[in-house]
Amino acid sequence: xxxxxxxxxxxxxxxxxxxxxxxxxxxxxxxxxxxxxxxxxxxxxxxxxxxxxxxxxxxxxxxxxxxxxxxxxxxxxxxxxxxxxxxxxxxxxxxxxxxxxxxxxxxxxxxxxxxxxxxxxxxxxxxxxxxxxxxxxxxxxxxxxxxxxxxxxxxxxxxxxxxxxxxxxxxxxxxxxxxxxxxxxxxxxxxxxxxxxxxxxxxxxxxxxxxxxxxxxxxxxxxxxxxxxxxxxxxxxxxxxxxxxxxxxxxxxxxxxxxxxxxxxxxxxxxxxxxxxxxxxxxxxxxxxxxxxxxxxxxxxxxxxxxxxxxxxxxxxxxxxxxxxxxxxxxxxxxxxxxxxxxxxxxxxxxxxxxxxxxxxxxxxxxxxxxxxxxxxxxxxxxxxxxxxxxxxxxxxxxxxxxxxxxxxxxxxxxxxxxxxxxxxxxxxxxxxxxxxxxxxxxxxxxxxxxxxxxxxxxxxxxxxxxxxxxxxxxxxxxxxxxxxxxxxxxxxxxxxxxxxxxxxxxxxxxxxxxxxxxxxxxxxxxxxxxxxxxxxxxxxxxxxxxxxxxxxxxxxxxxxxxxxxxxxxxxxxxxxxxxxxxxxxxxxxxxxxxxxxxxxxxxxxxxx
RNA sequence: GAGGGUGUAGCUCAGCAGGUAGAGCAACGGCCUUUUAAGCCGUGGGUCCCGGGUUCGAGUCCCGGCACCCUCACCA
Numbered sequence: 143x144x145x146x147x148x149x150x151x152x153x154x155x156x157x158x159x160x161x162x163x164x165x166x167x168x169x170x171x172x173x174x175x176x177x178x179x180x181x182x183x184x185x186x187x188x189x190x191x192x193x194x195x196x197x198x199x200x201x202x203x204x205x206x207x208x209x210x211x212x213x214x215x216x217x218x219x220x221x222x223x224x225x226x227x228x229x230x231x232x233x234x235x236x237x238x239x240x241x242x243x244x245x246x247x248x249x250x251x252x253x254x255x256x257x258x259x260x261x262x263x264x265x266x267x268x269x270x271x272x273x274x275x276x277x278x279x280x281x282x283x284x285x286x287x288x289x290x291x292x293x294x295x296x297x298x299x300x301x302x303x304x305x306x307x308x309x310x311x312x313x314x315x316x317x318x319x320x321x322x323x324x325x326x327x328x329x330x331x332x333x334x335x336x337x338x339x340x341x342x343x344x345x346x347x348x349x350x351x352x353x354x355x356x357x358x359x360x361x362x363x364x365x366x367x368x369x370x371x372x373x374x375x376x377x378x379x380x381x382x383x384x385x386x387x388x389x390x391x392x393x394x395x396x397x398x399x400x401x402x403x404x405x406x407x408x409x410x411x412x413x414x415x416x417x418x419x420x421x422x423x424x425x426x427x428x429x430x431x432x433x434x435x436x437x438x439x440x441x442x443x444x445x446x447x448x449x450x451x452x453x454x455x456x457x458x459x460x461x462x463x464x465x466x467x468x469x470x471x472x473x474x475x476x477x478x479x480x481x482x483x484x485x486x487x488x489x490x491x492x493x494x495x496x497x498x499x500x501x502x503x504x505x506x507x508x509x510x511x512x513x514x515x516x517x518x519x520x521x522x523x524x525x526x527x528x529x530x531x532x533x534x535x536x537x538x539x540x541x542x543x544x545x546x547x548x549x550x551x552x553x554x555x556x557x558x559x560x561x562x563x564x565x566x567x568x569x570x571x572x573x574x575x576x577x578x579x580x581x582x583x584x585x586x587x588x589x590x591x592x593x594x595x596x597x598x599x600x601x602x603x604x605x606x607x608x609x610x611x612x613x614x615x616x617x618x619x620x621x622x623x624x625x626x627x628x629x630x631x632x633x634x635x636x637x638x639x640x641x642x643x644x645x646x647x648x649x650x651x652x653x654x655x656x657x658x659x660x661x662x663x664x665x666x667x668x669x670x671x672x673x674x675x676x677x678x679x680x681x682x683x684x685x686x687x688x689x690x691x692x693x694x695x696x697x698x699x700x701x702x703x704x705x706x707x708x709x710x711x712x713x714x715x716x717x718x719x720x721x722x723x724x725x726x727x728x729x730x731x732x733x734x735x736x737x738x739x740x741x742x743x744x745x746x747x748x749x750x751x
Numbered sequence: 752g753a754g755g756g757u758g759u760a761g762c763u764c765a766g767c768a769g770g771u772a773g774a775g776c777a778a779c780g781g782c783c784u785u786u787u788a789a790g791c792c793g794u795g796g797g798u799c800c801c802g803g804g805u806u807c808g809a810g811u812c813c814c815g816g817c818a819c820c821c822u823c824a825c826c827a
Contacts (some may be wrong), residue, residue: 145778145779145795145796146761146777146778146779146796147761149778149779150778189785190785196810208787208788208789209787210786210787210788210789210790211783211789212783212784212785212786212789212790213782213783213784213787214783214784215783215784215786216784216786217785217786217787217789219787219788228786228787230785230786232784232785233784234784249808273813293777293778294777307785307786307787308785308786309785309787310784311785311787313785327761328761328762328777328778329761329762329777329803330761330762330763330777331761331762331775331776331777332762332776332788333762333763333790334762334763334764335762335763336762337762337763337764338758338763338819339819339820340758340818340819340820341819343819344819352762362804394826394827395826396825396826396827397825399827415808415827437827439826439827441825441826441827442752442824442825442826444822444823444825444826445820445821446826446827447825447826447827451827453827480759564823565823565825566823567753567823567824567825568824624826628827629826629827631827632827681827683827684801685827686827696820697827705816706818706819707818707819708817708818
């Protein structure tokens with residue numbers, strides 16, 4: 143075990159000996175740091191001045207990120223999820239009790255303890271809730287000793303008054319200091335946070351508390367999802383939940399994860415798409431439905447692919463894919479404008495990629511072409527201002543590939559050239575015509591679609607779940623939206639003819655490597671036979687959307703806990719050490735944990751039910 | 752699955768012609784009532800990712816493995 147951890151454990155015992163509970167308890171009435179800052183601005187405090195009246199009293203809490211001990215005076219920089227604030231701890235103030243100790247009831251002045259008051263009025267009369275035992279009020283001497291034992295990473299609370307130091311820094315001068323949680327492991331440096339990308343993914347909790355930029359991404363993700371819900375509710379959609387465990391997978395072309403239900407003794411798949419169930423909802427008369435569907439695809443991992451990801455899917459009865467274009471624009475441009483605050487958002491690259499990656503890239507690209515621009519990272523500014531251009535698939539193909547997609551001979555020849563030059567592993571000899579054409583489309587066209595672009599009217603053979611174009615049955619009423627060369631949305635005028643559906647699901651296209659959308663689901667086709675209203679359907683990759691809007695270079699930067707390989711041996715050793723410590727500590731816990739002794743109920747930490 | 756890169760103290764990183772493993776921050780002891788990544792004095796801290804090999808001697812060279820990042824392929 144590292145010395146720093148044992149040092150901190152030693153402090154833990156010192157604190158207990160002083161009568162300080164190191165892991166705190168309920169601490170109601172906390173004002174977020176950002177709010178304290180805003181409120182304090184209005185007080186117009188001079189440097190060196192502390193606010194003497196009620197308007198300057200606050201209760202604040204957060205994690206200690208900087209600790210400056212000047213002897214009889216300690217300054218803490220404390221961070222919560224709204225920002226940072228300096229706490230001032232003065233020996234004189236704490237020991238002599240200049241602020242006067244206040245009991246647990248101290249909710250702060252009226253208007254600020256609102257949260258606490260509301261809770262107590264709601265819960266106060268209820269016998270169901272026994273109030274948590276108040277933390278013992280510490281005398282001034284003990285509080286000062288506590289202040290001296292604080293470490294970076296500890297979570298503390300303070301009741302105090304705002305003021306400004308000689309240098310003008312806004313400071314909450316503590317009348318009372320409360321330890322809310324001791325940190326037994328040291329945090330990463332405040333200035334660098336975790337820069338090791340692997341550590342950021344494996345120990346996301348550390349990444350989050352040490353990097354406000356990382357926290358910001360996930361707070362924005364939540365707001366983007368909120369905004370999507372608002373847009374859809376306003377349009378009359380209802381949110382539903384459909385099965386993740388499915389007897390037959392469908393709705394997309396992908397390899398599934400398999401699992402098994404023991405009691406039913408039946409193999410099941412984790413869904414690759416919610417589509418077929420949401421359409422059953424349409425059959426059932428739920429006319430506008432959506433789902434934030436966690437989907438699972440057993441395929442490669444890349445900066446744009448995670449084995450589990452979140453897809454928004456929605457279906458609107460009596461609509462078509464043009465309605466879906468409007469919704470797509472409203473959702474994505476709306477999220478850019480309302481959540482991010484601008485229609486112009488830059489993409490980013492890994493910061494270390496600029497130097498390290500460039501070496502490998504230029505070597506790899508050495509034979510391919512003189513495009514030495516890869517040496518410098520590309521940051522693109524993407525413009526989400528609606529409306530977005532709408533191009534036909536065939537037109538884009540002709541423009542960028544150089545001949546008509548009807549010229550199959552030319553397409554096959556071009557595909558063979560790419561294959562022979564090893565620019566792609568796609569072998570046209572094993573593929574049907576439409577698959578060859580689409581491979582060229584993906585190679586030549588998609589990377590060039592940087593600003594948001596709708597691509598309309600795909601070859602019907604590629605779209606087994608889509609209604610045919612009324613004037614040209616070789617086309618499907620489908621669009622995909624691309625941003626920064628990446629597909630982020632896909633929509634159809636939904637196929638609702640059960641006979642056509644049965645036929646397309648029965649037909650397997652060659653060239654899809656065994657992955658095909660055409661998995662026959664007789665139960666689904668029977669549902670269509672009951673009559674599904676004509677409808678527009680849309681899917682948007684939420685993770686990718688969040689990537690784009692937050693300028694994150696990898697999908698793993700927008701997924702809290704991305705899947706990682708098993709940890710290496712040394713990391714497991716560390717875990718074993720932790721378990722050893724837990725075993726050592728466990729027997730003495732009851733002296734501090736009151737509930738453990740007097741309760742026959744649930745095990746510690748259990749839900750109690 | 753193929754190719755390239757990375758792995759050194761709690762964190763961020765140096766070190767390389769093979770010759771006792773370094774800095775800043777963090778930690779530990781001491782001083783300081785207005786600091787701003789506080790400062791000053793002193794101290795401790797390493798399976799140089801793991802396993803082999805070459806060598807008198809390997810963090811450094813060679814081989815194998817693991818993890819992560821990037822590119823390509825499959826896919827959203």
